Amino acid sequence: xxxxxxxxxxxxxxxxxxxxxxxxxxxxxxxxxxxxxxxxxxxxxxxxxxxxxxxxxxxxxxxxxxxxxxxxxxxxxxxxxxxxxxxxxxxxxxxxxxxxxxxxxxxx
Amino acid sequence: xxxxxxxxxxxxxxxxxxxxxxxxxxxxxxxxxxxxxxxxxxxxxxxxxxxxxxxxxxxxxxxxxxxxxxxxxxxxxxxxxxxxxxxxxxxxxxxxxxxxxxxxxxxxxxxxxxxxxxxxxxxxxxxxxxxxxxxxxxxxxxxxxxxxxxxxxxxxxxxxxxxxxxxxxxxxxxxxxxxxxxxxxxxxxxxxxxxxxxxxxxxxxxxxxxxxxxxxxxxxxxx
Numbered sequence: 327x328x329x330x331x332x333x334x335x336x337x338x339x340x341x342x343x344x345x346x347x348x349x350x351x352x353x354x355x356x357x358x359x360x361x362x363x364x365x366x367x368x369x370x371x372x373x374x375x376x377x378x379x380x381x382x383x384x385x386x387x388x389x390x391x392x393x394x395x396x397x398x399x400x401x402x403x404x405x406x407x408x409x410x411x412x413x414x415x416x417x418x419x420x421x422x423x424x425x426x427x428x429x430x431x432x433x434x
Numbered sequence: 435x436x437x438x439x440x441x442x443x444x445x446x447x448x449x450x451x452x453x454x455x456x457x458x459x460x461x462x463x464x465x466x467x468x469x470x471x472x473x474x475x476x477x478x479x480x481x482x483x484x485x486x487x488x489x490x491x492x493x494x495x496x497x498x499x500x501x502x503x504x505x506x507x508x509x510x511x512x513x514x515x516x517x518x519x520x521x522x523x524x525x526x527x528x529x530x531x532x533x534x535x536x537x538x539x540x541x542x543x544x545x546x547x548x549x550x551x552x553x554x555x556x557x558x559x560x561x562x563x564x565x566x567x568x569x570x571x572x573x574x575x576x577x578x579x580x581x582x583x584x585x586x587x588x589x590x591x592x593x594x595x596x597x598x599x600x601x602x603x604x605x606x607x608x609x610x611x612x613x614x615x616x617x618x619x620x621x622x623x624x625x626x627x628x629x630x631x632x633x634x635x636x637x638x639x640x641x642x643x644x645x646x647x648x649x650x651x652x653x654x655x656x657x
Contacts, residue, residue: 327448327565330448330453331448334446334448338442338444338446342440342442345474347438356494357562357590357591358565358591358595359564359565359591360563385577387648390590402525404587404590405566405587405590405593405620405623405624406587406623407587407616407619407620407623415619416627417623418622419594419623419624421593422638423591423595424447425447425449426445426446426447426448427442427444427445427446427448427509428443428444428445429441429442429443429445430441430442430444431439431440431441431442432439432440432441432442433439433440434436434437434439
């Protein structure tokens with residue numbers, strides 16, 4: 327996963343003629359088995375000697391959006407059985423499974 | 435000289451750009467009209483048994499090919515080979531899931547000229563296989579009633595991303611605490627489009643409906 331992040335970062339950096347990547351902003355869903363610290367560690371390890379050497383990862387957690395038939399929309403940090411607000415059982419969930427690169431900060 | 439710091443908006447999903455191998459698998463399968471299933475479950479939920487049932491169903495109807503993923507051994511491949519179909523075993527060694535590059539390498543060695551349905555049995559594990567698309571048409575998650583009914587909450591990503599949920603070993607329901615209704619609700623909350631089947635390989639209950647569905651999915655891609 328860290329490798330795929332690095333590949334996208336490097337291709338974007340090259341496309342914008344970056345001299346160096348300063349930071350990478352990511353959106354990571356809470357449903358993913360991704361530990362932000364692990365991802366940062368692996369990324370910085372893999373990035374050695376590339377344009378992204380020393381770049382920091384700014385990881386934003388994406389919650390699960392819970393849509394409850396009874397009380398509307400709320401958020402959860404894990405997959406719920408029932409609506410976290412009214413405990414209604416008629417729910418649908420969306421999101422929480424993203425793994426997106428939002429933006430890069432580069433030196434040009 | 436540099437012009438300083440610039441922020442560039444990317445907004446790109448890592449999954450979509452996913453690795454070249456899974457894209458190559460997709461185009462290889464599309465070019466040949468092969469429908470691919472990726473079977474994911476805990477160890478011992480009945481993946482290999484489901485494959486055997488599918489092989490019986492498709493016997494004589496033309497090409498099924500199977501790829502087995504395990505950390506070690508050829509045991510599953512040998513079990514499938516007895517059915518007289520083309521099968522390859524991937525031993526993932528230190529990896530807890532099949533990597534797209536491993537599957538691609540194996541597919542390139544296989545004779546897929548007659549194949550209409552490819553069944554990939556992933557390594558028994560509900561975590562990592564869920565994170566790694568293999569270019570499949572449909573992901574199938576199996577959950578046996580002996581595993582407990584909280585799995586959709588504990589391993590949400592695989593339930594979010596699977597088109598079919600197969601609840602297995604239903605003949606054991608009288609002996610275990612497993613609330614099928616609760617699992618159905620949780621699976622639908624994770625993925626409203628999921629199709630749910632309850633089966634028992636021992637009694638045969640529910641299997642025909644599941645096999646019919648897989649056959650119709652396969653037919654939808656043929657031609």
